Amino acid sequence: xxxxxxxxxxxxxxxxxxSFADTCPTVVDIKQASLNGWRAYDSDDDTPLSSKRxxxxxxxxxxxxxxxxxxxxxxxxxxxRCYYRDKEGSTLEAYLAKDNLLLQDKKQVWxxxxxxxxxxxxxxxxxxxxxxx
Numbered sequence: 001x002x003x004x005x006x007x008x009x010x011x012x013x014x015x016x017x018x019s020f021a022d023t024c025p026t027v028v029d030i031k032q033a034s035l036n037g038w039r040a041y042d043s044d045d046d047t048p049l050s051s052k053r054x055x056x057x058x059x060x061x062x063x064x065x066x067x068x069x070x071x072x073x074x075x076x077x078x079x080x081r082c083y084y085r086d087k088e089g090s091t092l093e094a095y096l097a098k099d100n101l102l103l104q105d106k107k108q109v110w111x112x113x114x115x116x117x118x119x120x121x122x123x124x125x126x127x128x129x130x131x132x133x
Contacts, residue, residue, distance in 0.1 A: 021127035024082035067126035077131035
């Protein structure tokens with residue numbers, strides 16, 4: 001009986017680890033520079049933001065706007081880009097990105113826009129998982 005309970009607990013733990021979803025960083029995470037692998041880029045030329053520009057970006061953002069998943073092939077790992085706005089509604093011509101991710105669309109909040117998938121349902125709903133096994 002004890003072995004069966006232990007086996008059940010191990011299985012539940014494995015299932016919960018496999019189903020763990022990630023989201024874009026919160027505004028608080030960004031302002032505290034708690035980015036955990038996220039990198040900031042210029043949205044005009046996709047180059048990394050300088051330290052000075054990133055500091056400006058951090059000071060102006062107030063709200064999550066959109067998550068974008070970009071990949072070369074459907075059902076293959078891609079990059080998530082997270083966009084935020086300032087108090088005037090500008091996206092500050094920058095985004096945060098993380099690579100090697102897959103969509104987790106249990107709520108069907110991701111939708112096709114030309115070459116990418118978008119989610120504007122709020123950062124809690126726009127979930128994805130690491131493609132690393």
